[in-house]
Amino acid sequence: MESEKKSSSMSYFKMPLHYPRYTRKDYQDMPEWKLDHLLAEYGLPMQGDLAHKRESATGAFLWSDTTVQDASSSLQDKNSNS
Numbered sequence: 001m002e003s004e005k006k007s008s009s010m011s012y013f014k015m016p017l018h019y020p021r022y023t024r025k026d027y028q029d030m031p032e033w034k035l036d037h038l039l040a041e042y043g044l045p046m047q048g049d050l051a052h053k054r055e056s057a058t059g060a061f062l063w064s065d066t067t068v069q070d071a072s073s074s075l076q077d078k079n080s081n082s
Contacts, residue, residue, distance in 0.1 A: 020061050027058045 035053045039046045
């Protein structure tokens with residue numbers, strides 16, 4: 001019985017089959033209940049105020065612009081050297 005209580009309070013990241021396809025603006029305009037549902041669906045914490053939840057969602061599901069730029073420039077460099 002004790003082990004059931006411990007396991008039910010544990011949270012973990014659930015590997016999604018598909019990542020959500022929302023833009024940064026979508027997350028900024030998304031109502032709190034929808035953010036809560038999205039974060040819970042992927043096993044992410046739903047703590048904090050609305051601004052924190054939006055920041056968590058964008059951090060978890062969106063690549064930063066610099067990461068995308070670095071990846072694309074690296075791919076271009078690789079292709080130009082071939």
